[in-house]
Amino acid sequence: MVDIDFIVDIFSTKMKMFRASFFILSVLWIVSCKRPEDSTSHGRVTITADESLQPMLDQVYQAYEHTFPETHFDVRYLPEHQAAAFMLKDSARLAFVTREFTAEEQKVFKSKGIKYNPQHIATDGVALLINRSNPDTLITLDQISGIFKGTIKRWGQLGSANHAEDIVLVFDNANSSNLNFIMKKFGLSDVKGLNIFSAGSNKKVIEYVKQHPNALGFIGVSWISDGEAPLTAELSQGLRVMGVAEKPNPAKEDYYQPFQDDLKWRRYPLHRKVYVISREMHSGLGSGLVNYIMRDVGSLVIEKCGLWPAKPFNREVILKKEI
Template identity: 55%
Template sequence: MKKNWKSRLAALGLAALSACSPQPKDNPIQGRVTIAADESLQPVIESIRRAYEGIYPDTKFDTLYRPEQQAVAAMLRDSARLVFATRELNASEVAVLAKEKIKVRTQVIATDAIALIVGKNNTDSLITMPELSGLFQGTITSWSQLKGSNQSGPVVLVFDNSNSSNLNFMLQKFGVQDVSKLRLYAVNSNRAVIDYVRTNPTALGFIGVNWISDGDEPLTRELSKDLRVMGVATKAVPSAISEYKQPFQANLAMQVYPLRRKVYVHSREVHSGLGGGLMTYIMRGEGSLLIEKSGLWPSVPYNRQVILNKN
Protein backbone atom coordinates (compact mmCIF):
# COMPACT_ATOMS: atom_id res chain seq x y z
CA MET A 1 0.00 0.00 0.00
CA LYS A 2 2.84 2.36 0.94
CA LYS A 3 4.57 1.65 -2.37
CA ASN A 4 1.35 2.48 -4.22
CA TRP A 5 1.08 5.85 -2.44
CA LYS A 6 4.71 6.61 -3.17
CA SER A 7 4.16 5.90 -6.86
CA ARG A 8 1.14 8.21 -6.92
CA LEU A 9 3.04 11.00 -5.16
CA ALA A 10 5.94 10.65 -7.61
CA ALA A 11 3.55 10.86 -10.56
CA LEU A 12 1.87 13.93 -9.10
CA GLY A 13 5.27 15.55 -8.57
CA LEU A 14 6.27 14.95 -12.20
CA ALA A 15 2.95 16.35 -13.40
CA ALA A 16 3.44 19.47 -11.28
CA LEU A 17 6.96 19.98 -12.63
CA SER A 18 5.68 19.54 -16.20
CA ALA A 19 2.94 22.09 -15.62
CA CYS A 20 5.45 24.60 -14.25
CA SER A 21 8.00 24.13 -17.06
CA PRO A 22 7.68 26.70 -19.85
CA GLN A 23 6.40 25.11 -23.03
CA PRO A 24 7.94 26.02 -26.41
CA LYS A 25 5.92 28.61 -28.31
CA ASP A 26 6.87 27.23 -31.71
CA ASN A 27 7.11 23.98 -33.63
CA PRO A 28 8.01 23.14 -37.24
CA ILE A 29 4.64 24.31 -38.62
CA GLN A 30 3.74 27.29 -36.44
CA GLY A 31 5.33 30.05 -34.43
CA ARG A 32 7.57 33.06 -34.85
CA VAL A 33 11.35 33.16 -34.45
CA THR A 34 14.24 35.40 -35.40
CA ILE A 35 17.01 34.15 -37.68
CA ALA A 36 20.20 35.89 -38.81
CA ALA A 37 22.19 35.67 -42.03
CA ASP A 38 25.27 37.10 -43.64
CA GLU A 39 24.06 39.85 -45.95
CA SER A 40 25.85 38.35 -48.94
CA LEU A 41 23.38 35.42 -48.74
CA GLN A 42 20.23 37.55 -48.61
CA PRO A 43 18.66 36.61 -51.99
CA VAL A 44 18.79 32.84 -51.42
CA ILE A 45 17.71 33.08 -47.77
CA GLU A 46 14.79 35.33 -48.71
CA SER A 47 13.70 32.81 -51.33
CA ILE A 48 13.75 29.97 -48.80
CA ARG A 49 12.00 32.04 -46.12
CA ARG A 50 9.17 33.12 -48.42
CA ALA A 51 8.61 29.57 -49.63
CA TYR A 52 8.45 28.10 -46.12
CA GLU A 53 6.05 30.77 -44.85
CA GLY A 54 3.92 30.15 -47.94
CA ILE A 55 3.65 26.43 -47.17
CA TYR A 56 3.06 27.00 -43.46
CA PRO A 57 1.10 30.27 -43.12
CA ASP A 58 1.20 30.09 -39.31
CA THR A 59 4.98 30.58 -39.33
CA LYS A 60 6.96 33.81 -39.38
CA PHE A 61 10.71 34.39 -39.59
CA ASP A 62 12.03 37.80 -38.55
CA THR A 63 15.29 37.93 -40.48
CA LEU A 64 18.37 39.96 -39.57
CA TYR A 65 20.74 40.54 -42.49
CA ARG A 66 24.08 41.66 -41.10
CA PRO A 67 27.81 41.43 -41.80
CA GLU A 68 28.76 37.87 -40.91
CA GLN A 69 30.47 38.65 -37.59
CA GLN A 70 27.40 40.53 -36.38
CA ALA A 71 25.03 37.79 -37.60
CA VAL A 72 26.95 35.10 -35.70
CA ALA A 73 27.06 37.32 -32.60
CA ALA A 74 23.27 37.67 -32.73
CA MET A 75 22.89 33.89 -32.56
CA LEU A 76 25.42 33.58 -29.73
CA ARG A 77 23.60 36.09 -27.52
CA ASP A 78 20.22 34.45 -28.28
CA SER A 79 18.96 37.32 -30.43
CA ALA A 80 18.54 34.80 -33.27
CA ARG A 81 17.66 31.10 -33.26
CA LEU A 82 19.67 30.26 -36.39
CA VAL A 83 22.47 31.90 -38.33
CA PHE A 84 23.36 31.36 -41.99
CA ALA A 85 27.08 31.91 -42.51
CA THR A 86 29.95 31.04 -44.83
CA ARG A 87 32.17 29.54 -42.15
CA GLU A 88 32.15 27.14 -39.25
CA LEU A 89 31.91 28.45 -35.70
CA ASN A 90 35.30 28.80 -34.06
CA ALA A 91 36.25 27.24 -30.73
CA SER A 92 35.48 30.34 -28.66
CA GLU A 93 32.03 30.66 -30.24
CA VAL A 94 31.23 27.00 -29.55
CA ALA A 95 32.43 27.54 -25.96
CA VAL A 96 29.94 30.40 -25.48
CA LEU A 97 27.07 28.05 -26.28
CA ALA A 98 28.60 25.22 -24.24
CA LYS A 99 28.51 27.44 -21.14
CA GLU A 100 24.75 27.60 -21.62
CA LYS A 101 24.69 23.80 -22.05
CA ILE A 102 23.71 24.23 -25.70
CA LYS A 103 25.18 21.89 -28.29
CA VAL A 104 25.19 23.73 -31.58
CA ARG A 105 23.70 21.93 -34.57
CA THR A 106 25.42 22.66 -37.89
CA GLN A 107 24.52 21.77 -41.46
CA VAL A 108 26.33 22.52 -44.71
CA ILE A 109 23.57 23.50 -47.12
CA ALA A 110 25.29 24.75 -50.28
CA THR A 111 28.38 25.79 -52.19
CA ASP A 112 28.53 29.55 -52.76
CA ALA A 113 31.09 31.72 -54.54
CA ILE A 114 32.59 35.18 -54.51
CA ALA A 115 31.89 36.83 -57.85
CA LEU A 116 34.36 39.41 -59.15
CA ILE A 117 32.60 42.20 -61.04
CA VAL A 118 33.64 45.20 -63.12
CA GLY A 119 31.65 47.83 -64.98
CA LYS A 120 30.78 47.37 -68.66
CA ASN A 121 33.24 50.12 -69.62
CA ASN A 122 36.07 48.02 -68.21
CA THR A 123 36.93 45.47 -70.89
CA ASP A 124 39.20 43.47 -68.57
CA SER A 125 37.23 40.37 -67.65
CA LEU A 126 39.99 37.82 -66.99
CA ILE A 127 42.28 37.49 -63.98
CA THR A 128 44.48 34.81 -62.43
CA MET A 129 44.81 33.74 -58.81
CA PRO A 130 48.47 34.90 -58.68
CA GLU A 131 47.32 38.33 -59.92
CA LEU A 132 44.63 38.41 -57.23
CA SER A 133 47.26 37.47 -54.68
CA GLY A 134 49.36 40.40 -55.90
CA LEU A 135 46.42 42.77 -55.46
CA PHE A 136 45.91 41.62 -51.87
CA GLN A 137 49.60 41.54 -51.04
CA GLY A 138 50.01 45.06 -52.39
CA THR A 139 52.51 44.17 -55.14
CA ILE A 140 49.93 44.94 -57.85
CA THR A 141 48.17 48.28 -57.54
CA SER A 142 47.28 49.31 -61.09
CA TRP A 143 45.13 47.78 -63.83
CA SER A 144 48.06 48.17 -66.23
CA GLN A 145 50.00 45.57 -64.20
CA LEU A 146 47.47 42.87 -65.04
CA LYS A 147 48.26 40.70 -68.06
CA GLY A 148 46.40 41.78 -71.19
CA SER A 149 44.78 44.72 -69.42
CA ASN A 150 43.34 47.58 -71.47
CA GLN A 151 42.42 49.56 -68.36
CA SER A 152 44.57 52.14 -66.59
CA GLY A 153 44.46 53.66 -63.14
CA PRO A 154 44.58 52.21 -59.62
CA VAL A 155 42.62 49.05 -58.81
CA VAL A 156 40.07 49.83 -56.11
CA LEU A 157 38.93 46.69 -54.23
CA VAL A 158 35.28 47.22 -53.28
CA PHE A 159 33.52 45.20 -50.56
CA ASP A 160 30.19 45.39 -48.79
CA ASN A 161 31.52 45.84 -45.25
CA SER A 162 34.77 45.75 -43.30
CA ASN A 163 33.37 42.81 -41.26
CA SER A 164 31.82 40.97 -44.19
CA SER A 165 32.30 37.34 -45.12
CA ASN A 166 33.38 38.41 -48.61
CA LEU A 167 36.33 40.42 -47.32
CA ASN A 168 37.26 37.89 -44.64
CA PHE A 169 37.26 35.10 -47.21
CA MET A 170 39.62 36.96 -49.56
CA LEU A 171 41.98 38.01 -46.77
CA GLN A 172 42.21 34.46 -45.47
CA LYS A 173 42.58 33.06 -48.99
CA PHE A 174 45.70 35.13 -49.57
CA GLY A 175 47.00 35.19 -46.00
CA VAL A 176 46.63 38.94 -45.54
CA GLN A 177 47.27 40.23 -42.01
CA ASP A 178 47.72 43.97 -42.61
CA VAL A 179 45.26 45.83 -44.87
CA SER A 180 46.51 49.33 -44.10
CA LYS A 181 48.38 49.66 -47.41
CA LEU A 182 45.67 48.18 -49.60
CA ARG A 183 43.26 50.27 -51.64
CA LEU A 184 40.11 48.85 -50.04
CA TYR A 185 36.73 50.56 -50.14
CA ALA A 186 33.77 49.35 -48.07
CA VAL A 187 30.19 50.31 -48.84
CA ASN A 188 27.01 49.27 -47.02
CA SER A 189 25.83 46.16 -48.86
CA ASN A 190 26.37 43.82 -51.79
CA ARG A 191 23.88 45.89 -53.75
CA ALA A 192 25.88 49.04 -52.99
CA VAL A 193 29.01 47.28 -54.31
CA ILE A 194 27.18 46.67 -57.60
CA ASP A 195 26.06 50.31 -57.83
CA TYR A 196 29.58 51.57 -57.10
CA VAL A 197 31.26 49.29 -59.64
CA ARG A 198 28.74 50.26 -62.31
CA THR A 199 29.82 53.92 -62.16
CA ASN A 200 33.53 53.58 -61.34
CA PRO A 201 35.64 52.01 -64.12
CA THR A 202 38.67 51.37 -61.88
CA ALA A 203 36.64 49.44 -59.30
CA LEU A 204 36.86 45.69 -58.81
CA GLY A 205 33.86 44.49 -56.79
CA PHE A 206 33.46 41.37 -54.66
CA ILE A 207 29.93 40.08 -54.03
CA GLY A 208 28.04 36.90 -53.15
CA VAL A 209 27.18 35.33 -56.51
CA ASN A 210 23.51 34.75 -55.61
CA TRP A 211 22.91 38.49 -55.98
CA ILE A 212 23.28 38.12 -59.76
CA SER A 213 22.72 34.43 -60.50
CA ASP A 214 18.94 33.88 -60.36
CA GLY A 215 17.86 34.78 -63.87
CA ASP A 216 14.14 34.44 -63.03
CA GLU A 217 14.26 37.21 -60.43
CA PRO A 218 13.55 40.74 -61.75
CA LEU A 219 15.97 42.15 -59.16
CA THR A 220 18.76 39.90 -60.45
CA ARG A 221 18.21 41.10 -64.01
CA GLU A 222 18.22 44.69 -62.83
CA LEU A 223 21.41 44.30 -60.79
CA SER A 224 23.24 42.43 -63.57
CA LYS A 225 22.86 45.28 -66.05
CA ASP A 226 26.05 47.03 -67.13
CA LEU A 227 28.30 44.54 -65.32
CA ARG A 228 30.94 42.05 -66.37
CA VAL A 229 31.62 38.95 -64.25
CA MET A 230 35.31 38.13 -64.35
CA GLY A 231 36.70 34.71 -65.18
CA VAL A 232 39.35 33.47 -62.74
CA ALA A 233 42.17 31.06 -63.63
CA THR A 234 44.17 29.08 -61.08
CA LYS A 235 47.41 29.06 -63.08
CA ALA A 236 49.64 32.09 -63.50
CA VAL A 237 49.90 31.46 -67.25
CA PRO A 238 46.72 29.73 -68.50
CA SER A 239 47.20 27.79 -71.72
CA ALA A 240 43.64 28.31 -72.93
CA ILE A 241 40.71 30.65 -72.38
CA SER A 242 38.76 27.67 -71.01
CA GLU A 243 40.97 27.68 -67.92
CA TYR A 244 39.28 30.90 -66.79
CA LYS A 245 36.21 29.97 -64.77
CA GLN A 246 33.22 32.11 -63.83
CA PRO A 247 31.08 31.41 -60.76
CA PHE A 248 28.42 29.57 -62.71
CA GLN A 249 26.52 26.77 -61.00
CA ALA A 250 28.17 24.02 -63.08
CA ASN A 251 31.62 25.26 -62.03
CA LEU A 252 30.55 25.19 -58.38
CA ALA A 253 29.24 21.65 -58.75
CA MET A 254 32.48 20.52 -60.43
CA GLN A 255 34.54 22.47 -57.84
CA VAL A 256 36.63 24.20 -60.50
CA TYR A 257 35.88 27.82 -59.63
CA PRO A 258 38.70 28.82 -57.25
CA LEU A 259 36.75 31.33 -55.10
CA ARG A 260 34.04 28.96 -53.91
CA ARG A 261 32.99 28.46 -50.28
CA LYS A 262 30.51 26.49 -48.21
CA VAL A 263 27.30 27.86 -46.73
CA TYR A 264 26.46 26.73 -43.20
CA VAL A 265 23.44 27.03 -40.96
CA HIS A 266 24.13 26.96 -37.21
CA SER A 267 21.30 26.42 -34.73
CA ARG A 268 21.08 26.97 -30.98
CA GLU A 269 17.58 25.51 -30.83
CA VAL A 270 17.10 23.10 -27.91
CA HIS A 271 13.70 21.69 -28.84
CA SER A 272 12.01 20.43 -31.99
CA GLY A 273 10.98 23.88 -33.15
CA LEU A 274 10.55 26.14 -36.13
CA GLY A 275 14.28 26.46 -36.68
CA GLY A 276 14.64 22.71 -37.00
CA GLY A 277 11.71 22.63 -39.40
CA LEU A 278 13.43 25.15 -41.66
CA MET A 279 16.70 23.20 -41.57
CA THR A 280 14.92 19.99 -42.55
CA TYR A 281 13.10 21.77 -45.37
CA ILE A 282 16.36 23.13 -46.78
CA MET A 283 17.92 19.67 -46.93
CA ARG A 284 14.93 18.13 -48.72
CA GLY A 285 13.89 18.39 -52.35
CA GLU A 286 12.01 21.69 -52.22
CA GLY A 287 14.78 23.51 -50.38
CA SER A 288 17.48 22.07 -52.64
CA LEU A 289 15.53 23.20 -55.69
CA LEU A 290 15.37 26.77 -54.34
CA ILE A 291 19.12 26.74 -53.73
CA GLU A 292 19.70 25.51 -57.28
CA LYS A 293 17.40 28.21 -58.64
CA SER A 294 19.45 30.84 -56.82
CA GLY A 295 22.56 29.79 -58.73
CA LEU A 296 24.31 28.03 -55.84
CA TRP A 297 24.99 24.29 -55.65
CA PRO A 298 23.01 22.49 -52.92
CA SER A 299 24.69 19.99 -50.60
CA VAL A 300 21.84 17.60 -51.40
CA PRO A 301 21.06 18.15 -55.11
CA TYR A 302 17.44 18.02 -56.17
CA ASN A 303 16.60 14.56 -57.47
CA ARG A 304 14.93 14.89 -60.87
CA GLN A 305 13.14 11.80 -62.10
CA VAL A 306 12.53 11.44 -65.82
CA ILE A 307 9.88 8.94 -66.82
CA LEU A 308 9.94 7.74 -70.41
CA ASN A 309 6.82 6.15 -71.83
CA LYS A 310 6.94 3.71 -74.70
CA ASN A 311 4.50 4.45 -77.51
Protein backbone atom coordinates (compact mmCIF):
# COMPACT_ATOMS: atom_id res chain seq x y z
CA MET A 1 0.00 0.00 0.00
CA VAL A 2 1.28 3.44 -0.95
CA ASP A 3 2.34 5.62 1.98
CA ILE A 4 0.25 8.81 1.51
CA ASP A 5 2.33 10.78 4.03
CA PHE A 6 5.51 9.91 2.10
CA ILE A 7 3.99 11.14 -1.16
CA VAL A 8 2.80 14.35 0.51
CA ASP A 9 6.29 14.96 1.89
CA ILE A 10 7.87 14.50 -1.55
CA PHE A 11 5.30 16.84 -3.13
CA SER A 12 5.83 19.43 -0.40
CA THR A 13 9.60 19.27 -0.83
CA LYS A 14 9.35 19.69 -4.61
CA MET A 15 7.01 22.67 -4.17
CA LYS A 16 9.50 24.31 -1.82
CA MET A 17 12.30 23.72 -4.31
CA PHE A 18 10.14 25.13 -7.11
CA ARG A 19 9.31 28.23 -5.08
CA ALA A 20 12.97 28.73 -4.19
CA SER A 21 14.00 28.34 -7.82
CA PHE A 22 11.26 30.72 -8.93
CA PHE A 23 12.38 33.28 -6.34
CA ILE A 24 16.01 33.06 -7.45
CA LEU A 25 15.06 33.36 -11.13
CA SER A 26 12.83 36.32 -10.33
CA VAL A 27 15.65 38.08 -8.51
CA LEU A 28 18.04 37.38 -11.39
CA TRP A 29 15.48 38.71 -13.86
CA ILE A 30 14.98 41.88 -11.83
CA VAL A 31 18.75 42.38 -11.56
CA SER A 32 19.21 41.79 -15.28
CA CYS A 33 16.48 44.34 -16.03
CA LYS A 34 17.94 46.90 -13.65
CA ARG A 35 18.89 50.14 -15.36
CA PRO A 36 22.65 50.29 -16.09
CA GLU A 37 24.71 52.77 -14.10
CA ASP A 38 25.00 55.11 -17.06
CA SER A 39 24.03 55.23 -20.71
CA THR A 40 24.07 57.80 -23.49
CA SER A 41 20.93 59.41 -22.06
CA HIS A 42 21.33 59.17 -18.28
CA GLY A 43 23.97 58.97 -15.57
CA ARG A 44 26.81 60.97 -14.07
CA VAL A 45 30.48 60.78 -15.07
CA THR A 46 33.66 62.78 -14.53
CA ILE A 47 35.57 64.24 -17.46
CA THR A 48 38.78 66.25 -17.48
CA ALA A 49 40.33 68.83 -19.78
CA ASP A 50 43.10 71.35 -20.14
CA GLU A 51 41.93 74.72 -18.85
CA SER A 52 42.64 76.41 -22.21
CA LEU A 53 39.65 74.49 -23.64
CA GLN A 54 37.19 75.50 -20.91
CA PRO A 55 34.99 78.00 -22.85
CA MET A 56 34.44 75.46 -25.65
CA LEU A 57 33.90 72.41 -23.43
CA ASP A 58 31.58 74.28 -21.05
CA GLN A 59 29.22 75.02 -23.91
CA VAL A 60 29.43 71.49 -25.38
CA TYR A 61 28.65 69.51 -22.23
CA GLN A 62 26.00 71.99 -21.04
CA ALA A 63 24.22 71.69 -24.41
CA TYR A 64 24.30 67.88 -24.03
CA GLU A 65 22.87 68.07 -20.49
CA HIS A 66 20.10 70.32 -21.78
CA THR A 67 19.27 67.76 -24.50
CA PHE A 68 19.38 64.84 -22.03
CA PRO A 69 18.21 66.18 -18.62
CA GLU A 70 19.08 62.94 -16.80
CA THR A 71 22.80 63.36 -17.54
CA HIS A 72 25.46 65.23 -15.59
CA PHE A 73 29.17 65.79 -16.18
CA ASP A 74 31.58 66.60 -13.36
CA VAL A 75 34.34 68.52 -15.18
CA ARG A 76 37.86 68.94 -13.83
CA TYR A 77 39.95 71.62 -15.56
CA LEU A 78 43.64 70.93 -15.01
CA PRO A 79 46.97 71.56 -16.75
CA GLU A 80 47.11 69.18 -19.71
CA HIS A 81 49.65 66.73 -18.27
CA GLN A 82 47.59 66.43 -15.07
CA ALA A 83 44.34 66.10 -17.03
CA ALA A 84 45.79 63.12 -18.91
CA ALA A 85 47.12 61.53 -15.71
CA PHE A 86 43.78 62.03 -13.97
CA MET A 87 42.03 60.02 -16.68
CA LEU A 88 44.74 57.36 -16.88
CA LYS A 89 44.34 56.52 -13.18
CA ASP A 90 40.60 55.98 -13.77
CA SER A 91 39.49 59.17 -12.03
CA ALA A 92 37.78 60.43 -15.22
CA ARG A 93 36.02 58.83 -18.18
CA LEU A 94 37.21 61.26 -20.88
CA ALA A 95 40.13 63.64 -21.36
CA PHE A 96 39.99 66.66 -23.70
CA VAL A 97 43.55 67.55 -24.70
CA THR A 98 45.53 69.18 -27.53
CA ARG A 99 47.91 66.30 -28.17
CA GLU A 100 47.84 62.55 -28.59
CA PHE A 101 49.01 60.41 -25.70
CA THR A 102 52.66 59.47 -25.46
CA ALA A 103 53.86 55.88 -25.88
CA GLU A 104 54.14 55.54 -22.10
CA GLU A 105 50.59 56.82 -21.58
CA GLN A 106 49.29 54.44 -24.24
CA LYS A 107 50.89 51.52 -22.36
CA VAL A 108 48.47 52.19 -19.50
CA PHE A 109 45.57 51.65 -21.90
CA LYS A 110 47.11 48.47 -23.27
CA SER A 111 47.76 47.06 -19.78
CA LYS A 112 44.07 47.47 -18.93
CA GLY A 113 42.79 46.10 -22.23
CA ILE A 114 41.45 49.49 -23.35
CA LYS A 115 41.55 50.40 -27.02
CA TYR A 116 43.43 53.67 -27.56
CA ASN A 117 41.36 55.64 -30.07
CA PRO A 118 41.88 59.43 -29.94
CA GLN A 119 39.15 61.42 -31.67
CA HIS A 120 40.11 64.66 -33.37
CA ILE A 121 37.16 66.95 -32.62
CA ALA A 122 38.28 70.49 -33.50
CA THR A 123 41.02 72.81 -34.70
CA ASP A 124 42.11 75.29 -32.05
CA GLY A 125 44.95 77.79 -31.85
CA VAL A 126 47.29 79.47 -29.39
CA ALA A 127 46.61 83.21 -29.51
CA LEU A 128 49.33 85.79 -28.82
CA LEU A 129 48.07 88.75 -26.81
CA ILE A 130 49.59 92.17 -26.26
CA ASN A 131 48.52 95.27 -24.36
CA ARG A 132 46.49 97.74 -26.42
CA SER A 133 49.22 100.38 -25.98
CA ASN A 134 51.78 98.10 -27.67
CA PRO A 135 52.24 99.06 -31.36
CA ASP A 136 53.85 95.71 -32.33
CA THR A 137 50.84 93.84 -33.68
CA LEU A 138 52.68 91.59 -36.18
CA ILE A 139 55.25 88.85 -35.57
CA THR A 140 56.85 86.00 -37.53
CA LEU A 141 57.57 82.44 -36.46
CA ASP A 142 61.30 83.20 -36.71
CA GLN A 143 60.87 86.08 -34.28
CA ILE A 144 58.89 83.94 -31.83
CA SER A 145 61.62 81.30 -32.09
CA GLY A 146 64.22 84.01 -31.35
CA ILE A 147 62.31 85.08 -28.24
CA PHE A 148 62.24 81.54 -26.86
CA LYS A 149 65.87 80.86 -27.76
CA GLY A 150 66.96 84.04 -26.00
CA THR A 151 68.27 85.98 -28.99
CA ILE A 152 65.35 88.44 -28.85
CA LYS A 153 64.72 89.85 -25.39
CA ARG A 154 63.30 93.36 -25.91
CA TRP A 155 60.37 94.72 -27.86
CA GLY A 156 62.76 97.12 -29.59
CA GLN A 157 64.38 94.15 -31.35
CA LEU A 158 61.07 93.49 -33.08
CA GLY A 159 61.21 96.88 -34.79
CA SER A 160 59.47 99.17 -32.31
CA ALA A 161 61.64 102.20 -31.58
CA ASN A 162 59.04 103.53 -29.14
CA HIS A 163 58.76 100.37 -27.06
CA ALA A 164 62.13 99.14 -25.81
CA GLU A 165 61.13 97.28 -22.64
CA ASP A 166 62.01 93.64 -21.94
CA ILE A 167 59.49 91.09 -23.21
CA VAL A 168 57.67 89.22 -20.44
CA LEU A 169 56.23 85.89 -21.63
CA VAL A 170 52.97 85.07 -19.84
CA PHE A 171 51.47 81.56 -19.68
CA ASP A 172 48.68 80.03 -17.65
CA ASN A 173 50.68 77.18 -16.13
CA ALA A 174 54.04 75.46 -16.44
CA ASN A 175 52.36 72.16 -17.45
CA SER A 176 49.67 73.64 -19.67
CA SER A 177 48.92 72.77 -23.26
CA ASN A 178 49.82 76.30 -24.35
CA LEU A 179 53.43 76.09 -23.14
CA ASN A 180 53.79 72.45 -24.21
CA PHE A 181 52.61 73.35 -27.72
CA ILE A 182 55.06 76.26 -28.05
CA MET A 183 57.97 74.15 -26.78
CA LYS A 184 57.19 71.38 -29.26
CA LYS A 185 56.63 73.86 -32.11
CA PHE A 186 60.05 75.43 -31.66
CA GLY A 187 61.97 72.36 -30.52
CA LEU A 188 62.61 73.53 -26.96
CA SER A 189 63.71 71.13 -24.24
CA ASP A 190 63.27 73.67 -21.42
CA VAL A 191 62.56 77.35 -20.85
CA LYS A 192 65.17 78.03 -18.18
CA GLY A 193 66.57 81.52 -18.24
CA LEU A 194 63.59 83.04 -20.05
CA ASN A 195 61.54 85.88 -18.62
CA ILE A 196 58.35 83.85 -18.05
CA PHE A 197 55.46 84.61 -15.71
CA SER A 198 52.96 81.88 -14.77
CA ALA A 199 49.61 83.60 -14.23
CA GLY A 200 47.65 80.54 -13.08
CA SER A 201 44.89 80.44 -15.71
CA ASN A 202 44.07 81.68 -19.21
CA LYS A 203 41.79 84.33 -17.74
CA LYS A 204 44.59 85.59 -15.50
CA VAL A 205 46.94 85.73 -18.50
CA ILE A 206 44.46 88.12 -20.12
CA GLU A 207 44.25 90.23 -16.95
CA TYR A 208 48.05 90.40 -16.66
CA VAL A 209 48.50 91.50 -20.28
CA LYS A 210 45.90 94.24 -19.82
CA GLN A 211 47.93 95.66 -16.93
CA HIS A 212 51.46 95.29 -18.35
CA PRO A 213 52.42 96.95 -21.69
CA ASN A 214 55.56 94.79 -22.02
CA ALA A 215 53.73 91.43 -21.70
CA LEU A 216 53.29 88.83 -24.45
CA GLY A 217 50.52 86.45 -23.43
CA PHE A 218 49.70 82.96 -24.74
CA ILE A 219 46.15 81.59 -24.38
CA GLY A 220 43.76 79.10 -25.96
CA VAL A 221 41.84 80.98 -28.63
CA SER A 222 38.39 79.87 -27.40
CA TRP A 223 38.77 82.35 -24.53
CA ILE A 224 38.40 85.25 -26.96
CA SER A 225 36.82 83.78 -30.11
CA ASP A 226 33.11 83.51 -29.27
CA GLY A 227 31.80 86.87 -30.42
CA GLU A 228 28.37 86.27 -28.86
CA ALA A 229 29.62 85.47 -25.36
CA PRO A 230 29.55 88.37 -22.85
CA LEU A 231 32.73 87.02 -21.23
CA THR A 232 34.58 87.21 -24.56
CA ALA A 233 33.60 90.84 -25.01
CA GLU A 234 34.68 91.64 -21.46
CA LEU A 235 38.02 89.85 -21.70
CA SER A 236 38.92 91.28 -25.11
CA GLN A 237 38.80 94.90 -23.97
CA GLY A 238 42.23 96.48 -23.65
CA LEU A 239 43.95 93.79 -25.74
CA ARG A 240 45.34 93.24 -29.21
CA VAL A 241 45.65 89.83 -30.85
CA MET A 242 48.88 89.55 -32.82
CA GLY A 243 48.98 88.49 -36.45
CA VAL A 244 51.52 85.70 -37.07
CA ALA A 245 53.34 84.94 -40.33
CA GLU A 246 55.04 81.71 -41.29
CA LYS A 247 57.30 83.33 -43.88
CA PRO A 248 60.52 84.97 -42.60
CA ASN A 249 60.05 88.06 -44.80
CA PRO A 250 56.27 88.33 -45.11
CA ALA A 251 54.07 90.81 -46.90
CA LYS A 252 51.17 92.30 -44.95
CA GLU A 253 48.75 89.70 -46.35
CA ASP A 254 50.93 86.84 -45.02
CA TYR A 255 49.96 87.55 -41.41
CA TYR A 256 47.03 85.64 -39.94
CA GLN A 257 45.13 85.77 -36.67
CA PRO A 258 43.74 82.73 -34.80
CA PHE A 259 40.14 83.14 -35.81
CA GLN A 260 37.74 80.72 -37.41
CA ASP A 261 38.39 81.05 -41.14
CA ASP A 262 42.15 80.92 -40.72
CA LEU A 263 41.84 77.95 -38.35
CA LYS A 264 39.59 76.17 -40.82
CA TRP A 265 42.12 76.44 -43.65
CA ARG A 266 45.15 75.99 -41.33
CA ARG A 267 46.54 79.38 -42.38
CA TYR A 268 47.23 80.50 -38.83
CA PRO A 269 50.71 79.11 -38.08
CA LEU A 270 49.99 78.28 -34.42
CA HIS A 271 46.90 76.14 -35.01
CA ARG A 272 46.58 72.80 -33.22
CA LYS A 273 44.21 69.86 -32.99
CA VAL A 274 41.88 69.19 -30.08
CA TYR A 275 41.34 65.53 -29.15
CA VAL A 276 38.99 63.65 -26.87
CA ILE A 277 40.40 60.40 -25.48
CA SER A 278 38.09 57.89 -23.83
CA ARG A 279 38.70 54.95 -21.51
CA GLU A 280 35.06 53.88 -21.70
CA MET A 281 34.53 50.26 -22.73
CA HIS A 282 30.74 50.27 -23.01
CA SER A 283 28.11 52.43 -24.68
CA GLY A 284 27.87 54.89 -21.83
CA LEU A 285 27.62 58.59 -21.21
CA GLY A 286 31.17 59.24 -22.39
CA SER A 287 30.42 57.63 -25.75
CA GLY A 288 27.24 59.66 -25.97
CA LEU A 289 29.13 62.93 -25.58
CA VAL A 290 31.77 61.92 -28.16
CA ASN A 291 29.07 60.94 -30.66
CA TYR A 292 27.23 64.19 -29.96
CA ILE A 293 30.38 66.10 -30.95
CA MET A 294 31.34 63.95 -33.94
CA ARG A 295 27.97 63.08 -35.44
CA ASP A 296 25.42 65.50 -34.04
CA VAL A 297 24.86 69.18 -33.39
CA GLY A 298 27.75 69.32 -30.91
CA SER A 299 29.92 70.38 -33.85
CA LEU A 300 27.66 73.43 -34.27
CA VAL A 301 28.41 74.37 -30.67
CA ILE A 302 32.15 74.12 -31.38
CA GLU A 303 31.70 76.27 -34.49
CA LYS A 304 29.79 78.88 -32.48
CA CYS A 305 32.74 79.06 -30.06
CA GLY A 306 34.97 80.26 -32.90
CA LEU A 307 36.89 77.01 -33.38
CA TRP A 308 36.56 74.73 -36.39
CA PRO A 309 34.92 71.30 -35.86
CA ALA A 310 36.69 68.24 -37.25
CA LYS A 311 33.38 67.11 -38.76
CA PRO A 312 31.17 70.12 -39.48
CA PHE A 313 27.45 69.51 -39.06
CA ASN A 314 25.80 68.88 -42.41
CA ARG A 315 23.08 71.48 -42.84
CA GLU A 316 20.92 70.69 -45.86
CA VAL A 317 18.98 73.40 -47.63
CA ILE A 318 16.26 72.30 -50.04
CA LEU A 319 15.23 74.86 -52.65
CA LYS A 320 11.94 74.33 -54.42
CA LYS A 321 11.22 75.93 -57.71
CA GLU A 322 7.74 77.42 -57.77
CA ILE A 323 5.87 76.87 -61.00
